Amino acid sequence: MVLPAEPAIVRGDRDRLVQVVLNLAGNAVKFIPEPGGVVALTVIRSPQGWAVWVDDNGPGVPMEERTAIFERFYQGAHTRRLAKGTGLGLAIAQRIVERLGGTIFVTDSPLGGARFGVVLPSGNEDGDGSRKEGAHAGKDPGGG
Numbered sequence: 001m002v003l004p005a006e007p008a009i010v011r012g013d014r015d016r017l018v019q020v021v022l023n024l025a026g027n028a029v030k031f032i033p034e035p036g037g038v039v040a041l042t043v044i045r046s047p048q049g050w051a052v053w054v055d056d057n058g059p060g061v062p063m064e065e066r067t068a069i070f071e072r073f074y075q076g077a078h079t080r081r082l083a084k085g086t087g088l089g090l091a092i093a094q095r096i097v098e099r100l101g102g103t104i105f106v107t108d109s110p111l112g113g114a115r116f117g118v119v120l121p122s123g124n125e126d127g128d129g130s131r132k133e134g135a136h137a138g139k140d141p142g143g144g
């Protein structure tokens with residue numbers, strides 16, 4: 001696991017963000033060879049925000065399936081033998097990420113399999129991370 005020196009702050013529902021990463025990591029674990037499987041997580045800064053990569057040394061995703069795998073119920077021909085589940089994981093992950101103003105993609109991994117990446121707008125510039133949104137900052141609306 002490769003992590004940045006500063007905390008990576010993104011805004012969004014905690015459970016949903018965890019769900020996205022678990023979806024991608026769960027897929028990687030599902031499709032890597034046994035024995036000899038490798039999965040790597042990386043968090044880095046990109047111009048668009050924080051990028052999370054999930055790399056594996058599984059079969060990868062063929063070019064012609066790289067759009068379809070994000071559709072509901074689509075399961076790749078290259079993994080049909082191994083695939084359990086319903087083909088919903090990536091469709092759900094894409095929906096969550098896009099609602100937060102981010103992007104999700106798949107490409108080749110230097111490990112030999114797939115790299116799934118999520119890029120989310122950085123919240124690091126929004127404040128110190130402990131901002132009190134609802135704090136009384138001035139007039140008391142009930143006062144008089």
Ligand SMILES: Nc1ncnc2c1ncn2[C@@H]1O[C@H](COP(=O)(O)OP(=O)(O)OP(=O)(O)O)[C@@H](O)[C@H]1O
Nearest residue numbers: 027028060069075076079085086087088089090114
């Ligand atoms: N790490 C990966 N390596 C190779 N193929 C992948 C990988 N992750 C996803 N895929 C391909 O994308 C398809 C869709 O993935 P998705 O997560 O949506 O569904 P699933 O994992 O098959 O089922 P579910 O997530 O509902 O349990 C997979 O069936 C597989 O063909």
Ligand SMILES: [Mg+2]
Nearest residue numbers: 027085089090
């Ligand atoms: Mg899945």
